[in-house]
Amino acid sequence: MKYKAFHKLSYGLYIITTKVNNNNAGYIGNTVFQVTSEPSQIAISCHKKNATLEKILQSRIFSISVLGKNASTSLIGEFGFMSGTEIDKFRNVETKTAKTGAPIVLDSSVAWFDCKVVATQDVGSHVLIIGEVLDSEVLSDEEPLTYAYYREKYKMLSPKNSPTYIEKEKLDGEQEPVKKQKAEPQKKEQEKGDNMDIFTCQICGFQYNPEEGDPTAGIPPGTPFEDLPDDYKCPICNAGKEYFKRN
Numbered sequence: 001m002k003y004k005a006f007h008k009l010s011y012g013l014y015i016i017t018t019k020v021n022n023n024n025a026g027y028i029g030n031t032v033f034q035v036t037s038e039p040s041q042i043a044i045s046c047h048k049k050n051a052t053l054e055k056i057l058q059s060r061i062f063s064i065s066v067l068g069k070n071a072s073t074s075l076i077g078e079f080g081f082m083s084g085t086e087i088d089k090f091r092n093v094e095t096k097t098a099k100t101g102a103p104i105v106l107d108s109s110v111a112w113f114d115c116k117v118v119a120t121q122d123v124g125s126h127v128l129i130i131g132e133v134l135d136s137e138v139l140s141d142e143e144p145l146t147y148a149y150y151r152e153k154y155k156m157l158s159p160k161n162s163p164t165y166i167e168k169e170k171l172d173g174e175q176e177p178v179k180k181q182k183a184e185p186q187k188k189e190q191e192k193g194d195n196m197d198i199f200t201c202q203i204c205g206f207q208y209n210p211e212e213g214d215p216t217a218g219i220p221p222g223t224p225f226e227d228l229p230d231d232y233k234c235p236i237c238n239a240g241k242e243y244f245k246r247n
Contacts, residue, residue, distance in 0.1 A: 011147035013067045015079050015105045016044055018052060020059040024090045024103045025052040028080030030147045032064055040133040042115055045126045051084055053127060060117040061100035062131060068142040069149065071108035076150075077204035077237030079105075099135050110140040195224040199244040204237040208244065 017026035031045040042064065046053040056062050067076075078089050095103040098114035106112075115131030122128075196210045208228075213219040216235045219228065225244065232241050 013071065013076070013145045013147055013150055015065040015067065015075075015109070016046070016052065016056075016062055017065070017103050017105060018056045018059050018062045019102050020055045023055075024095075025055040025084050026079055026089055026103070026105065027052045027084075028076055029064075035130060041118065041130055042113060042133055043128055043130045045123070045128050047126050056117065056129060057120065057127075059102075061098075061102045062115050062117065062129070063098050063100070063102040063104045064113040064115070065105040065109040066111040066113075067108050067145045068110040068140060069145045070142065071145050073202065074204045074237075075105075075108050077201075077234075077239065081203055081237045081239055106139065110142050110144055111138045112136065195226060197225065198247045199225045200247055201234040201237065201239055202243050202245050203239040204234060206234050206236040207247070 011030040012032065014029050014032045015026055016029045016032070017024060019025070027046075027050055029044055029046070033043055035041050035043045044062065044064070046056065075093065078087065082089065090103065090105075094106045096106060098104050098112075100114050100116055102114060104112045104114065113133050114135040115133050117129055118132050119130040120127055121130075198210070199208045200206070201208075208214065208225055210224050211221060213221040213223050214232075214235060217232065219232075225241075225246075228241060230241065233239065234243065
């Protein structure tokens with residue numbers, strides 16, 4: 001099996017939210033699709049370990065915010081890589097209340113849907129949830145963010161709770177087709193000792209500066225990014241080293 005074939009399937013990126021007992025919950029999802037036109041119904045797929053799942057099943061409502069192509073990476077980082085049990089994901093975003101009572105995230109969104117749950121199906125690691133659309137709105141003419149664009153631009157892997165998650169080890173052994181490009185003059189090799197470049201987390205925008213280190217993780221000043229432990233995590237969104245890119 002060639003696992004990278006799954007990358008050719010088309011997805012978007014969405015913020016899926018709900019509200020139960022006056023508490024908001026939400027996460028980033030990339031599996032949202034319309035299943036019927038009459039009545040209008042949309043399906044989402046939610047991991048069983050996702051804290052939002054229990055809240056959706058309890059409230060029987062959810063909203064979907066369709067993210068735009070230029071969506072904030074910090075927004076994606078918090079809703080996609082952090083747990084609502086640790087932070088209030090809604091503290092810095094603009095929302096409105098849908099007909100169902102679910103919160104709708106307006107930041108970086110181009111459209112939204114408000115749904116009531118009409119059916120669920122256990123499908124293994126995830127639960128498939130079908131909702132009837134009660135209301136919807138277009139917020140912007142901006143192009144929606146596709147998962148293919150997001151993965152290519154930021155060289156990202158899916159979060160472990162995503163339906164599209166594939167272990168990095170399985171992908172490393174496969175080669176993607178190489179696009180032909182014009183030959184470029186070779187860059188001069190960096191001078192010896194020039195390893196103090198700043199690296200930026202492509203999820204939330206946090207910058208690791210070797211001159212400062214990362215006191216929160218016990219990393220002393222003067223530690224090059226290459227010398228960080230393999231299990232180093234972004235202090236903002238908890239993303240791994242593979243999500244950092246040299247400036």
